[in-house]
Amino acid sequence: MPQIREQCEYLLTHSQEIQDGGFSQNTAVKTGGGRITEVIPCLTGNMVWALIQFGYLDDPRLQKGIGWLTRFMRFNDGEEEDPQVPPYDRLEMCWGRHTCHMGVVKALKALSAVPEEKRTPAVQNTIDKAAEFMLTHHICKRSHDLKRTAKPGWLRFGFPLMYQTDVLEILDILSGLGIRDSRMDDALELVVSRQDDTGRWRIGNTYASDRLLVPFGQKGDQSKWLTLRAMRVLKRLAD
Numbered sequence: 412m413p414q415i416r417e418q419c420e421y422l423l424t425h426s427q428e429i430q431d432g433g434f435s436q437n438t439a440v441k442t443g444g445g446r447i448t449e450v451i452p453c454l455t456g457n458m459v460w461a462l463i464q465f466g467y468l469d470d471p472r473l474q475k476g477i478g479w480l481t482r483f484m485r486f487n488d489g490e491e492e493d494p495q496v497p498p499y500d501r502l503e504m505c506w507g508r509h510t511c512h513m514g515v516v517k518a519l520k521a522l523s524a525v526p527e528e529k530r531t532p533a534v535q536n537t538i539d540k541a542a543e544f545m546l547t548h549h550i551c552k553r554s555h556d557l558k559r560t561a562k563p564g565w566l567r568f569g570f571p572l573m574y575q576t577d578v579l580e581i582l583d584i585l586s587g588l589g590i591r592d593s594r595m596d597d598a599l600e601l602v603v604s605r606q607d608d609t610g611r612w613r614i615g616n617t618y619a620s621d622r623l624l625v626p627f628g629q630k631g632d633q634s635k636w637l638t639l640r641a642m643r644v645l646k647r648l649a650d
Contacts, residue, residue, distance in 0.1 A: 419465050422458060423472050432475030433483070433498075434458040450498060451505050453574040455479055456517025463524040477525065480518045481533040486510055486544045488554055512548070512562060515541050516576040520584050542590055550581050550598035566601060567615030570627055570636040575618050578602065583640050586647035599648055602641055612637040 425438045428445035434455040435445025459476045467473040483498055487510045499506045505514055519541040522534050530538070548554045553561045560566065565577040572580055578598045585595065605612055611633045620627050628634055 415465055419462055419467060422462070423467075423470075426454075426458065427472060427476060431479050431482070432472070432477075433479040434476065447497075448501055450479075451502060452480070452484060452511065452514030453505075453517040456514065456519075456521040457574065459521035460517070460524050463521070468525065468529070477522070477534065480521060481531075481537045484510075484515070484518050484537055484541065486515065486540050488544070488547065510544070512545075513574055513576055515544050516581055516584070517574070519545070520580075523584055523588050538588065542585060542588065545581055545585065546590075546592050546594045549594045551578050552597075564616065568605065568612060568634075568637050568641075569614060569616035569618050569620070570634060570640070571618075571620055571623070573618055573620075575616075577616070579612075579637065579640055579644065582644045582648075586644050591648055595648070599644070602644060606641070607633070609633070610638075611635075612641045 422434070424444070426434045426436075426445045428435050428439075428447050428450050429442065430447065431450070433445070433450035433452075434457075435447070436449040436451065436454065437446045438444070439446040455476060459473065459480065462468075462470075462473050462476070485499070485506065487506070487508060489509055505511050519538060522530075522538050522541070525534055548561060549557055551560055551562045551565045553559045564575070565581075568577050568579045569575070578601055582595060582598055582602065585592075602612075605615075607613060614628050614630050614632050614634045614637065617627075617630055627636065
């Protein structure tokens with residue numbers, strides 16, 4: 412549709428950073444494209460994923476965005492192992508001693524949308540590292556103390572998630588890649604436990620989705636989107 416293409420082109424023109432291909436929160440007034448100091452992994456992952464869905468996979472600009480993810484994604488787990496040069500000297504919350512989980516998940520989401528036959532070694536390597544990062548954390552726990560939940564908010568499912576994520580989305584991504592690992596078991600049990608007595612799943616978090624033009628329901632409502640995602644996960648991971 413022309414309207415969708417127009418919006419995609421707008422994002423590529425005003426949000427994608429010209430030099431390296433990541434996506435930024437704001438436009439660089441002087442040079443055009445995204446402002447390089449505000450390129451962030453979660454936004455880049457979401458934009459790459461969305462543009463793949465709209466048929467941009469083979470577009471050189473989108474390929475540059477994929478290249479940003481494979482080139483710059485890091486998986487620090489408590490130690491700041493990377494040289495503190497751009498982009499790692501910006502936005503401590505994204506990089507730092509512990510790479511932001513949301514950035515990892517959205518990068519994994521984006522790269523998993525690349526058809527298997529079109530995945531370069533760099534894409535597959537980044538997928539493998541991102542998946543292992545999440546498995547090391549048993550999806551939502553502290554890797555250095557698995558008795559503790561690292562991200563309590565991820566236990567409350569929501570849709571849509573924007574830059575946020577939750578246990579259900581992560582399981583959906585991993586299972587979609589054909590991954591079945593015992594380190595997913597606790598998260599899978601949580602999903603099963605959240606099914607209501609009518610067989611559906613309810614909204615636990617809205618993440619400000621009330622600002623969207625199309626409503627997706629309120630907390631406590633049954634959600635067809637969450638139910639679809641949960642049933643898809645359970646089907647894939649059925650013994």
